[in-house]
Amino acid sequence: MNRRHLLLPVGVLAAAAGVALTLRPGLVPSPWLTSGFVLGVWVVGLVGAGVAVLARLTGEADDTGRLPTAGERPAYRVPGDGLADRTAAVGASGRDATERDRIRDRLHDAAVAVLARREGIDEADAGDRVDAGDWTDDDDAAALFSGTGSRHDHVETGFARRVDAAAAAVADLFDAGVSVAAEHTDASEAGEEVPGSATESVTLELDPGEELLERSGRWRGVQGLALAVTAVGILVGAPLVILSGVVGVAFAAYARLWDAPSPTLGVERVVSETDPRPGERVEVTLSVRNRGDRLLPDVRICDDVPAGLRVVDGTPRHTTALRPGKTATISYTVEAVRGEHAFDSLAVVTRDISAASRRLARLPTESATVTCRPAFGEHSVSLGDLATLFSGRTEVAETGTGVSFHSLREHRRGDPLGSLDWGHLAKTGEFATRRYDEPRTVRVAVLVDARAAAYVTADDRRRRPAVDVCTCAAGALVAGLLEDGALVGLGAVGPRPCWVPAGNGRDHRERLLRTLTSHEAFGWGPPDPVTVDARSPDGEQSRRGADPTAKVVRSAAASEDGGVTMADAPAGGPTVAVSDGGSAVVDEQSGDTGESASPDEHDADRDPTETAKTLLADIGTRLPADAQVVFCTPLADDAATAVGRQLHARGHDVLVASPDVTGGDTPCRRLAGVERRLRLDGLRRDGVTVHEWTPPTDPTADAGWSV
Amino acid sequence: MSVVVREHRLRLSHGLAVAAALATVAAVRVGMLGLVAGFGGVLLLVTGLVWRSRGLVALAGVGLFGATVLVAAGPGSLVATLVGAFGAVLAADFGTFALGIDRDVDPSVATTRVEALHAVGSLTVALLAGGLGYALFRSVPRGSTLGVVALLFAAAVLAAVLRP
Numbered sequence A: 001m002n003r004r005h006l007l008l009p010v011g012v013l014a015a016a017a018g019v020a021l022t023l024r025p026g027l028v029p030s031p032w033l034t035s036g037f038v039l040g041v042w043v044v045g046l047v048g049a050g051v052a053v054l055a056r057l058t059g060e061a062d063d064t065g066r067l068p069t070a071g072e073r074p075a076y077r078v079p080g081d082g083l084a085d086r087t088a089a090v091g092a093s094g095r096d097a098t099e100r101d102r103i104r105d106r107l108h109d110a111a112v113a114v115l116a117r118r119e120g121i122d123e124a125d126a127g128d129r130v131d132a133g134d135w136t137d138d139d140d141a142a143a144l145f146s147g148t149g150s151r152h153d154h155v156e157t158g159f160a161r162r163v164d165a166a167a168a169a170v171a172d173l174f175d176a177g178v179s180v181a182a183e184h185t186d187a188s189e190a191g192e193e194v195p196g197s198a199t200e201s202v203t204l205e206l207d208p209g210e211e212l213l214e215r216s217g218r219w220r221g222v223q224g225l226a227l228a229v230t231a232v233g234i235l236v237g238a239p240l241v242i243l244s245g246v247v248g249v250a251f252a253a254y255a256r257l258w259d260a261p262s263p264t265l266g267v268e269r270v271v272s273e274t275d276p277r278p279g280e281r282v283e284v285t286l287s288v289r290n291r292g293d294r295l296l297p298d299v300r301i302c303d304d305v306p307a308g309l310r311v312v313d314g315t316p317r318h319t320t321a322l323r324p325g326k327t328a329t330i331s332y333t334v335e336a337v338r339g340e341h342a343f344d345s346l347a348v349v350t351r352d353i354s355a356a357s358r359r360l361a362r363l364p365t366e367s368a369t370v371t372c373r374p375a376f377g378e379h380s381v382s383l384g385d386l387a388t389l390f391s392g393r394t395e396v397a398e399t400g401t402g403v404s405f406h407s408l409r410e411h412r413r414g415d416p417l418g419s420l421d422w423g424h425l426a427k428t429g430e431f432a433t434r435r436y437d438e439p440r441t442v443r444v445a446v447l448v449d450a451r452a453a454a455y456v457t458a459d460d461r462r463r464r465p466a467v468d469v470c471t472c473a474a475g476a477l478v479a480g481l482l483e484d485g486a487l488v489g490l491g492a493v494g495p496r497p498c499w500v501p502a503g504n505g506r507d508h509r510e511r512l513l514r515t516l517t518s519h520e521a522f523g524w525g526p527p528d529p530v531t532v533d534a535r536s537p538d539g540e541q542s543r544r545g546a547d548p549t550a551k552v553v554r555s556a557a558a559s560e561d562g563g564v565t566m567a568d569a570p571a572g573g574p575t576v577a578v579s580d581g582g583s584a585v586v587d588e589q590s591g592d593t594g595e596s597a598s599p600d601e602h603d604a605d606r607d608p609t610e611t612a613k614t615l616l617a618d619i620g621t622r623l624p625a626d627a628q629v630v631f632c633t634p635l636a637d638d639a640a641t642a643v644g645r646q647l648h649a650r651g652h653d654v655l656v657a658s659p660d661v662t663g664g665d666t667p668c669r670r671l672a673g674v675e676r677r678l679r680l681d682g683l684r685r686d687g688v689t690v691h692e693w694t695p696p697t698d699p700t701a702d703a704g705w706s707v
Numbered sequence B: 001m002s003v004v005v006r007e008h009r010l011r012l013s014h015g016l017a018v019a020a021a022l023a024t025v026a027a028v029r030v031g032m033l034g035l036v037a038g039f040g041g042v043l044l045l046v047t048g049l050v051w052r053s054r055g056l057v058a059l060a061g062v063g064l065f066g067a068t069v070l071v072a073a074g075p076g077s078l079v080a081t082l083v084g085a086f087g088a089v090l091a092a093d094f095g096t097f098a099l100g101i102d103r104d105v106d107p108s109v110a111t112t113r114v115e116a117l118h119a120v121g122s123l124t125v126a127l128l129a130g131g132l133g134y135a136l137f138r139s140v141p142r143g144s145t146l147g148v149v150a151l152l153f154a155a156a157v158l159a160a161v162l163r164p
Helices: A003-021 A031-057 A081-089 A096-117 A123-132 A139-143 A159-178 A220-237 A237-257 A422-428 A466-483 A506-518 A529-534 A608-622 A638-649 A667-685 B012-027 B032-051 B054-074 B078-104 B112-140 B145-161
Strands: A211-215 A265-271 A281-290 A296-303 A310-314 A317-322 A325-335 A339-351 A357-372 A392-393 A399-410 A432-437 A444-449 A488-495 A499-503 A553-556 A574-581 A584-586 A627-632 A655-661 A689-693
Touching: A081 A096, A081 A159, A081 A667, A096 A123, A096 A159, A096 A296, A096 B032, A139 A159, A139 A357, A159 A211, A159 A339, A159 A499, A159 A608, A159 A667, A220 A432, A220 B054, A237 B078, A237 B112, A265 A339, A265 A357, A265 A689, A296 A325, A317 B078, A317 B112, A339 A488, A339 A506, A357 A506, A444 A499, A466 A488, A466 A506, A466 A627, A466 A655, A488 A506, A499 A506, A499 A608, A574 B112, A608 A638, A627 A638, A638 A655, A638 A667, A655 A667, A667 A689, B012 B032, B012 B054, B012 B078, B012 B112, B032 B054, B032 B078, B054 B078, B078 B112
Parallel strands: A444 A488, A444 A627, A627 A655, A655 A689
Antiparallel strands: A211 A357, A265 A281, A281 A325, A296 A317, A296 A339, A310 A325, A339 A357, A399 A432, A488 A499, A553 A574, A574 A584
16 A cells, blocks of 8 residues: 555545535544644644755756757767866865875876986886876876875875866976977867857667656745644644645646646658758758647647757747647758768657646658768878788889889799890899789778777867778778778777678669768767667667668679779678668677677776777778778777777778877866877887877868878 | 856737736735835846856746735735635746747747646636635635645645656
């Protein structure tokens, strides 16, 4: 028996007593009984008032039940912000000593590496100097690692201040060492008008087709108020005060008369352009019709604008009252950016007329898709010497039966007579054999870092993620390398699997560029654990993934223009498939996504090498041994560096193309920039070719790289 | 650091909230203490609306209601008590509703229809309940306060119990 069952007879008895006492005031002659009843109501009133106050104080947050926001790109972090947050969250007590030491270790490693690089000393000596505190003039920075500021297992105050000082000191030391001022320009500081604005972000955690009814709590406490007033009225013996309690009762009952109506809506959505160019404006017109037979006194709608699209005019959110059969229409304009953006749902919140209850729903709608394919351009890079055995057009360090002269070498028994260099014989009297270049076909796999850790931005107002920059760079590379005659494949390093085997030809180029445009692995929303975990064991894709019903065509098919698509996957390994639409999917045999589901790739506690092995567990098996690899990554964490090293260690010629997506306006952001530069240096030392550039922060621009 | 800039738009509910609060002040003007509390409530309400603080608006409603109780315990009349009490609750209701609208939609969106519907609903409840209270108070025999108390108590309990 619950509380309601206990209260119901109480209410019925009280009502009966009230009616009886109203009709016959002298029904209860006993004074003690009257006093007892009054005292009881008084106690209940006070308790009700207490409950009302408590409910208000511990009530739900303002964000609960809010209409979600839309029309702004996800709030990507700037590298270093995670460290700043961790530092701000850490306390001064001994309980947080472990976390403080983790942060301290990270800064210590950076300080040592920068000092060793700048002074040209080994890291052991640099470590001694950092520990001794004579690496910087800033006392706070030095105190983080030395003297009384060093490791504690008790209370440590001023930690955040020392971290900021140390981060700034490390960055200053690094900048002084390379004699390069920070290249980062804050658009707002430069007086440039920055599109978009910082807005509060509210999300509705419902899938299409789901709805949720909840009480808003706006009338919470009104019953307690009524009882309290009644109690006061009895205490002071004022009938009018008792009467005022009727207010609370009336509105308490009003708040419980109806539930928020379930919306039966017909939704039509029209987009003005389905294949815009980047930066082009697309008007979206949304019509919502009440197809039910009940009045919707308060219906609030928010169109689910796909991640990446920013509303530049109008609003996707609206509030109105809809009678049956009536239609409300809104329109707004978005700025197109790379991607295939599907408008396929609508967030709706309805309220009853008292606004005491609300029904939150996400309605599936007919899909309207906007596909924005950038020009990508063409960009070629100098590759390594690794090549296939096939003749081709790429000059490699191989000699053979080509037509271009390569070099001379001493004549050996068996060399064809026609290869003798008679001019050399005439000059020197020695036999020599002419060698000719033998152009080969080079196979290149372009990999894009699409992990959650790569969804960082240099400008948290423009919000262009590094994944977009890397994707645009990959597109330019794909076009450039194919133009040079290479066989080019494409893959994503991240939890959302994408792999297109190497090939060439016009159709293959289209397939690659279409994949870069529309595959979810390169989308604007970072992967989350749900994306991976939600996949069924048989590999079903997430909702916004490639169409799982798409007809699967095995690789090793000749393309229409005569180009070759080569099957790279080893027998028995996860099978790669390419859908009719050209987007790559992994079929049922591929159970491993190649990465753990955790989006927290910034976690410095995880071993980067192990993480890299996990990341490459899947895609590494697809890479042919003779493939060169171009890895596009912002190098936002050590795991990205480890991926480059792992690929290099497996015998591939590796080129890391790294856009600089770091900020420079806070100490922690500057430190993150330094750490990235140190990663680049480390890769170079390991023999990995590295190209870096500073990309434009405008999401409608191309990769903007110049190698 | 980014700064959240939010534009304001004067909505129907803002005006109705202030009007309801002023009605309460007019009703409690007969008592000095109640008048002071009433003006305090109006001040809190306006501040809450400008600062977009639901807590302040709710507190303003409590303040206005407190002013009404003070007057009802002293020189207040039956009509003044009812007007003051319902005005206080309506002021908080309209005020918090306006803030909810502000929170959910852009200033450019016209929401008068939704606000008017909500206001009509609340006003209807206030008029009906006020009329019922007035009739009850006038019709019951003198000395039957205990019965009224029991009825109020029963209504409060049943309202809580009979809906999920």
